[in-house]
Each structure stands twice: as C-alpha cells, then as structure tokens.
Amino acid sequence: MSRFWSDTARRLTPYVPGEQPKLDKLVKLNTNESPYGPSPRAVEAIQHAASEDLRRYPDPNSDALKAALARYHSVSPAQVFVGNGSDEVLAHAFIALLKHAAPLRFPDITYSFYPVYCGLFDIAHTPIPLTDSLEIDPADYAAGGPIIFPNPNAPTGRLLAIDAVEAILAANPDVPVVVDEAYIDYGGESAIPLVDRHPNLLVTRTFSKSRALAGLRVGYAIGSAELIEGLERVKNSFNSYPLGRPAQAGAIASVEDEPHFRDSCARVIATREWLDQALTALGFEVLPSAANFVFARHPAHAGATLAAALREQAIIVRHFKLPRIDDYLRITVGTDEECAALVDALKALV
Numbered sequence: 001m002s003r004f005w006s007d008t009a010r011r012l013t014p015y016v017p018g019e020q021p022k023l024d025k026l027v028k029l030n031t032n033e034s035p036y037g038p039s040p041r042a043v044e045a046i047q048h049a050a051s052e053d054l055r056r057y058p059d060p061n062s063d064a065l066k067a068a069l070a071r072y073h074s075v076s077p078a079q080v081f082v083g084n085g086s087d088e089v090l091a092h093a094f095i096a097l098l099k100h101a102a103p104l105r106f107p108d109i110t111y112s113f114y115p116v117y118c119g120l121f122d123i124a125h126t127p128i129p130l131t132d133s134l135e136i137d138p139a140d141y142a143a144g145g146p147i148i149f150p151n152p153n154a155p156t157g158r159l160l161a162i163d164a165v166e167a168i169l170a171a172n173p174d175v176p177v178v179v180d181e182a183y184i185d186y187g188g189e190s191a192i193p194l195v196d197r198h199p200n201l202l203v204t205r206t207f208s209k210s211r212a213l214a215g216l217r218v219g220y221a222i223g224s225a226e227l228i229e230g231l232e233r234v235k236n237s238f239n240s241y242p243l244g245r246p247a248q249a250g251a252i253a254s255v256e257d258e259p260h261f262r263d264s265c266a267r268v269i270a271t272r273e274w275l276d277q278a279l280t281a282l283g284f285e286v287l288p289s290a291a292n293f294v295f296a297r298h299p300a301h302a303g304a305t306l307a308a309a310l311r312e313q314a315i316i317v318r319h320f321k322l323p324r325i326d327d328y329l330r331i332t333v334g335t336d337e338e339c340a341a342l343v344d345a346l347k348a349l350v
C-alpha cells in the first residue's frame with residue numbers, strides 16, 4: 001500500500017491471470033488456449049498488416065471488422081462492438097450497462113474477473129449460488145438487478161440450454177442481461193439469434209479460444225443497437241482506438257476461414273470426450289463440459305495435491321482454492337498427445 005494511491009487503488013483485489021510459465025517441454029493446460037494454431041490466413045493477414053502502414057493509426061471504429069462480424073452473425077454492423085479481448089469488452093459493459101441501482105447478479109462460482117470489475121467500477125453485486133450439481137438454475141434469476149453469466153460457465157464448463165437462457169431473459173426484460181460466450185463454440189447453442197427479440201441482451205465473444213488468437217487480443221459483443229451505442233459512448237470517452245491494424249486484419253481473416261475454425265473446434269471436442277472417459281476410468285468425477293476444458297475431482301485425492309504433483313512433471317493445470325470447488329481441477333483440452341501425457345501422469349498418482 002502506498003500513501004500516494006487513490007482510495008480505489010487501495011480497495012482493489014486485482015485479478016491474477018493464469019500463469020504463463022516459459023518452460024520448454026511444458027504441457028500447459030491451465031488457461032484454455034487452443035492447442036492448434038490460428039487460421040493460416042489470419043497469420044498471413046497479421047504479417048501483411050505489420051509490414052506496412054504501422055506508422056498510421058488504425059481505423060478507430062474497426063468498421064471492416066464489424067462488417068465481417070455482422071455478416072457472419074447475420075446482424076447489422078450497428079449491433080457489433082469490438083475491443084481488445086473480451087475482458088475489455090466486458091469492462092465497457094460493466095460501466096455502460098451493469099451499474100444499476102439494483103445489485104448486479106452473477107453465479108457464485110464463475111469467471112473471476114466479474115467481482116474484480118465490480119471492485120474497480122464500484123458496482124454492488126449479489127452472488128447467486130449454483131445448484132448442488134454446479135449448474136445455473138434459471139428459477140434463481142427472477143426479476144431483479146442486471147445479470148451476467150458465462151455460457152458455458154467457467155470454470156465448471158456446464159452449459160445452460162438455450163431455452164433456459166431465454167427464460168432468464170423473459171423474466172428480466174427491464175435490465176441488461178450479458179451472456180459471456182467465450183466458450184460457446186465447443187458445443188453450445190448461442191444466444192445471438194435472440195438479440196432481435198430481446199433488446200436487453202448482450203452476447204460477448206472472444207477470438208482467444210476457438211479462434212486460437214489469445215495473443216492478438218480481440219473480443220466483441222453483439223446486441224441491440226441501443227446497447228451497442230451505450231458501449232461506444234463509454235469507449236469513446238477513454239479509449240477511442242480499440243484495435244491495432246494487425247488485430248483488425250487478423251480477426252477479419254479468421255472470421256473468413258470457416259473450415260479451419262470448424263475443424264479445430266471438432267478436434268478439441270473429440271479430444272474432450274476422450275479425456276472425459278479416460279479421467280472417469282481413473283475414478284474422477286467429471287462434470288459434463290461444453291467448453292474446451294474439463295472440470296474434475298477425484299474422491300480420494302485433493303485437487304491441490306494432484307495439481308502440485310502434476311507440476312513436478314511439467315504438466316500445468318488449474319486448481320481453484322475456493323469454497324465448494326476446492327477439490328476440482330480445471331484441465332484445458334490440449335492436443336491428443338498432451339492429454340495422453342496428463343492421463344499417464346495421473347495413472348501413477350491416483
């Protein structure tokens with residue numbers, strides 16, 4: 001603590017991102033990146049953008065990227081907002097939409113950035129407990145304050161069916177509802193088609209997972225033009241150049257390479273099913289996952305002990321030291337070889 005810090009800086013409990021160790025031969029299954037590379041067309045577009053015109057400012061509005069995303073999702077460009085990763089898009093949503101008189105609601109076990117943003121932006125919030133099976137129950141979200149939740153949820157991987165998402169929207173027509181679809185491409189049904197019927201719905205997406213561009217930092221949101229305008233007002237009040245030239249070019253090329261995208265999602269899903277079965281065979285309880293990670297615990301072995309033992313063998317998974325999920329490991333679905341190495345290591349431990 002410094003006496004020069006503002007009250008806000010003193011009060012904060014900053015988010016600690018998943019570690020990014022720089023060890024060779026590491027099996028890194030802790031931050032849900034794609035095990036496969038981005039579209040080669042995206043890499044080419046990034047290189048091209050980096051090789052010319054970098055002395056010039058980028059398009060402050062990312063119009064070409066918004067147009068590409070609007071085409072891709074069959075919405076109008078006025079329904080698209082873009083930012084440096086979905087964390088930044090979410091920051092704009094917290095300021096523009098989620099700060100209301102009634103406390104913001106989100107699941108008690110969820111993406112840990114939400115409470116951090118509440119601290120930063122001084123937003124009152126009420127955690128809504130997940131059910132005993134670690135699911136979101138729409139009945140717990142009757143009319144009240146604004147709502148945000150990931151679908152599938154993180155770190156559980158559990159998916160909320162689209163009719164349950166719509167039930168939450170129907171019960172809350174007067175407040176913004178943000179659905180964070182960071183992991184939706186691994187088997188979930190998107191809420192984007194609902195934006196036309198629900199002007200209070202904002203869906204956020206990222207290029208960091210299924211598009212394998214975590215290092216590029218691109219995220220976006222789709223919603224009614226009314227909600228998007230609110231986000232733009234906030235953005236243009238402190239951060240008027242959202243994305244650099246390589247990021248805009250790379251994201252456009254990625255959206256335009258559907259075969260690469262579909263193929264890498266399908267491979268991750270197939271490996272996830274294999275990993276689920278292999279862990280179950282070792283006695284783990286594995287939650288059904290619709291994401292690119294699995295959430296699992298072993299009845300006879302503490303999560304912290306297993307995570308530490310794996311680490312000794314240069315296999316990094318995520319263990320959460322939180323009430324109710326302290327036993328669980330969150331394991332990113334890597335390549336087949338990485339997942340086989342993990343399972344082999346666990347065989348010797350359980």
Ligand code: PMP
Nearest residue numbers: 085086087111150182206208219
């Ligand atoms: N939402 C959820 C649920 C996440 O797990 C993540 C990744 N940590 C993000 C958003 C942010 O991803 P990014 O900023 O890389 O787009």
